[in-house]
Amino acid sequence: MGSESLMGSIQALRGTRDILPEEVRYWQWVEAIARQILDRAAYQEIRPPIFERTDLFARGIGEATDIVGKEMYTFNDRATPPRSVTLRPEGTAGVVRALIQNNLYASGGVQRLWYTGPMFRYENPQAGRQRQFHQLGVEVIGSADPRADAEVIAIATDILQTLGLKNLRFDLNSVGNLEDRHQYREALVNYLMPYQDELDKDSQERLTRNPMRILDSKDERTQKITQDAPSILDYLGSDSKRHFEQVQQLLSNLGICYQLNPRLVRGLDYYTHTAFEIISDDLGAQATVCGGGRYDGLVQELGGAPTPAVGWAIGLERLIILLQQIQETPRQGLDFYVVSRGEAAEAQSLKLAQQLRQAGFSVELDLSGSAFKKQFARASRSGAVACLILGEEEAQTQTVQLKWMASKEQSAIAIADLLEKADELRGQIESLK
Known part of the structure; x- marks a missing residue:
């Protein structure tokens, strides 16, 4: 090598x-x-x-x-x-x-x-x-x-x-x-033998060992030869x-x-x-x-x-x-995209994402640590129904900003309330998908 x-x-x-x-x-x-x-x-x-x-x-x-x-x-x-x-x-x-x-x-x-x-x-x-x-x-x-x-x-x-x-x-x-095919094979070989030299190389080899496969040949000359070959339907x-x-x-x-x-x-x-x-x-x-x-x-x-x-x-x-x-690429069907900025908020965002996943939601957590603007851009491209936003203020107050991606409506909600309203949120998300 x-x-x-x-x-x-x-x-x-x-x-x-x-x-x-x-x-x-x-x-x-x-x-x-x-x-x-x-x-x-x-x-x-x-x-x-x-x-x-x-x-x-x-x-x-x-x-x-x-x-x-x-x-x-x-x-x-x-x-x-x-x-x-x-x-x-x-x-x-x-x-x-x-x-x-x-x-x-x-x-x-x-x-x-x-x-x-x-x-x-x-x-x-x-x-x-x-x-x-x-x-x-x-x-x-x-x-x-x-x-x-x-x-x-x-x-x-x-x-x-x-x-x-x-x-x-x-x-x-x-x-x-098997009996039908045996009789048909004999008739097919008898038909093809006079054309043996005109068949493509693979079909010449198949003539003695697997002649029915010649009917499946993609070679144009072979296809023309087999057009008038006997039909197996006549030998059933x-x-x-x-x-x-x-x-x-x-x-x-x-x-x-x-x-x-x-x-x-x-x-x-x-x-x-x-x-x-x-x-x-x-x-x-x-x-x-x-x-x-x-x-x-x-x-x-x-x-x-x-x-x-x-x-x-x-x-x-x-x-x-x-x-x-x-078809366009099938949608991923993401429920939430979570963005966060700051040490406390980032730690809280992981916990929140996992809690929502355990509650049955599909959640993508942004792990980039980028500025909010770049994280929001990724949230828009993700196809998520809603975005959850945590900054230092939200981390201190145990709240989260809930933004609906289609309408751009945004409101603050306590994390505990968010988790308690899981069934209500699920209904809203399904209606928007």
């Missing part, structure tokens, strides 16, 4: 980024809305580890996928002998492993679970796609009912609409069961057709508009039957905001009993980009 590297400032790694306080407000707002909607639907939060044994993802996601083959952060740990460990590239496999290990399905009931947190893939970074990225996901495990598919889709739609997103498209497909068996028709009817009953997209296959091997994406026309190349579907074979593949399941994940970075385009 050169001396310049040692002496220079340390930067965040490519593909990672700092989420600074101003942007964090958007994240907190999204998480609060999602938690509220999921709580109302009886979903319970689960928090699996960020790293797992590598074979969990190799078996769960599929060794032929780009994620497992090219994108995972994998390393040997310090165990004896060393174990291969991977930072999670997605959330579903870890949730299913937790379900099996902790026997969560022992009661025989349906598990409605949700999670949020960082995921890791070694991808080419661009707007809306980082190597450390964040997802919010839900999983309904233990139901093969088409209503479960419709329910998770309705909840995703509810979250995005509550956040105020516009210009969204909803693509829907069925990838059938009677059970798969019935399930898909019921899902479509349920979505129509809910007033959820969708368009069929037979080319939609998703990037993970574990999907069966329903597959869907919610897409924004305002995001450019990385347009998918939410993606998911049914994965009836994954629990058994990872060592559990045969158990149907369906779920989705929202990419939070992409969601935040959209929200920043349509």
Whole structure:
């Protein structure tokens, strides 16, 4: 390592980024809305580890996928002998492993679970796609009912609409069961083989190991070739057709508009039957905001009993980009900003701020020791509903100046009275927010 590297400032790694306080407000707002909607639907939060044994993802996601083959952060740990460990590239496999290990399905009931947190893939970074990225996901495990598919889709739609997103498209497909896909795979390969040399390099590799992923290629020539490829909807068996028709009817009953997209296959091997994406026309190349579907074979593949399941994940970075385009920074919702000047007043201001916080108010205490004029300027920028002012005179008389920021009205009040009137003050503040 050169001396310049040692002496220079340390930067965040490519593909990672700092989420600074101003942007964090958007994240907190999204998480609060999602938690509220999921709580109302009886979903319970689960928090699996960020790293797992590598074979969990190799078996769960599929060794032929780009994620497992090219994108995972994998390393040997310090165990004896060393174990291969991977930072999670997605959330579903870890949730299913937790379900099996902790026997969560022992009661025989349906598990409605949700999670949020960082995921890791070694991808080419661009707007809306980082190597450390964040997802919010839900999983309904233990139901093969088409209503479960419709329910998770309705909840995703509810979250995005509550956040105020516009210009969204909803693509829907069925990838059938294993038998359907086996027949379709054969037909697709037969169609593509004459064009093998014209396909892009990644698609040529996928032709033998994961041909359905070719339908998801972004290469223009490959896309043109696949335009006339067979449709998987023509290869669905009677059970798969019935399930898909019921899902479509349920979505129509809910007033959820969708368009069929037979080319939609998703990037993970574990999907069966329903597959869907919610897409924004305002995001450019990385347009998918939410993606998911049914994965009836994954629990058994990872060592559990045969158990149907369906779920989705929202990419939070992409969601935040959209929200920043349509929403101002969510307000912090500060109740009081406390300014003080002088040794006794500053000591009293800390005590007062803490007493108000314990009474349930949000309070920012100015710690600068600056002149009142500069502290008042910061109070104005803080977005607080009211400002509390303590000088030497107030410290001696155990009073405080209460200034309402909107009206500029100001009056002196005893600190004891201020604390006794907490409920009355709370009502006034809520009416002004």
